[in-house]
Amino acid sequence: MERQEIIDGLVEILRTVRTIDPEKLTNVTEETDFIADLNTPSTELINIAAKAEQKFEVEFEDDDIDDMGSKVKDIVDLVIRAKERA
């Protein structure tokens, strides 16, 4: 699975989170920070992770989620790692 494909899928997930301003989702890159750039409430990050598990058909390790950074590339890495593990 290509990294850009994962980013596109993540943007689709982010559009379902109503506390994120949709206008901020037009130029999401690997370096986009969920908290600093998108003003995502920290309580929504676990919701995004759970939806990513469903969308990309992977299961994250609890330790990986605990260590996850707040940038898009961090979730992309997590998805790829989980895919490799599967």
Next chain:
Amino acid sequence: MELQGRKVAVVGMGGVFPTCSDLNDFSDKLFSNKSLIRTWDEAVACDKQVRSKVAGYITDAEVNLDTVYSTIVENYPEVYVDLLKRIPPANLATADMGSIWAMLGTMDAISMAGWSTEDTQSEATGVVIGSGGCGHALLRPAWHHFFQKGGKSRSPGAHTVDRAMVYREAANVSCLIRNRGVCEGIVSACATGLGNIGHAYRLIKFGMQDRVIAGGVETTSLESLIGFDSMQVLSRGFAPEESSRPFDMNRNGFVCSFGAGIVCLEEYELAKGRGANILGVIDSYYNNSDGDGDMFYPSFGGQRRLWKGLLANTGIKPDVVKVHGTSTPAGDPIELLSVVDVLGDSGYHISAPKSQFGHMLGAAGAVEFITALLMLREQAVLPCLNSVDLNPELENIQKAETWDGPSVALKSYRHLLPQESFKKKINTIACLNYGFGGTNSAVLVSKDDA
């Protein structure tokens, strides 16, 4: 404990009511003797699983809300969407449906009160709101997914706590309006709504707050109906609008209902000084317990002591008694006899709003307090709908050797129970509510110039 000279005014009210678009629609329907009770499709769908199929329910669409369901947890309302954009998404994210009703009622009540942003965000402004149920609509699918389907704790997202905790309505309202005074929920079963208003009254009366937003909420929930249905205390066998019939001898239970009632209380001189429209002045609040050791059965002695504490040295005889009047076989006779025992059999009328919209449980006391404010505003008494036939025989409790209350049949009090709304000069109304556990609450509220 009370501070001499400090009085408490009611300056705003709002809420969410079955079949009603807003507070004025609610008022119009009540004073037109209409019933807000309907056959509930969700209960009908349960077929033989439940006995009672009528309720005072409220759908999402009726409050201009939409539900976004989780793609992971089946039937889990992930978030509610306010189609009219009254509430910001950040506040919707932490709210169950009842908390949204509380926020909508609060916004209407503050608007009516005319409080500024500085007023609401003050350290002297509190929020005291409670509810009876516990977020069933969210917890049902969330826990089913976890326990039956083996789902992970993160599957429904991270909001099952804030959207279902016991004082979620107060918390959500406080986060919405950003007050800096107290924020808490007082819970006492079906006395919750009035209990919160009474506690708010004391916070102001005792000098701890200048303004309090107070009330009660009960969210539409099949679980609430199911629980009471199992106790066989819900009405059945009547047309929806005839199902709630307090004091009628053919009554067979209450009608499960839902809604929210929110009021703004303010220290009287502050309200008067800024020229506020004063909807009522609270003269007295009193609450107690039966002391009978009985979870369910109401107590003549407990209610007699309630009245004694309520009236105390006020010298007031209310013009209207807004009763709890649930329409259950056990509750109604004891309540009517305790009212007559204290006030005699003339010079006042009894109003039973549950006859029109059923029993809103944790919201009942607050929404019915609003009906008292509406009676003061309209100078009209709301009816005891469907109280067609009163018992011509003595009640069993009156036949006991130890009975020392009124010793004539309920039918003798026909004249106290109007079946239609009518105009009357009203200075003071007594509001009564009781709850499981033998808890009793009562308020006296008067016109400002009474």
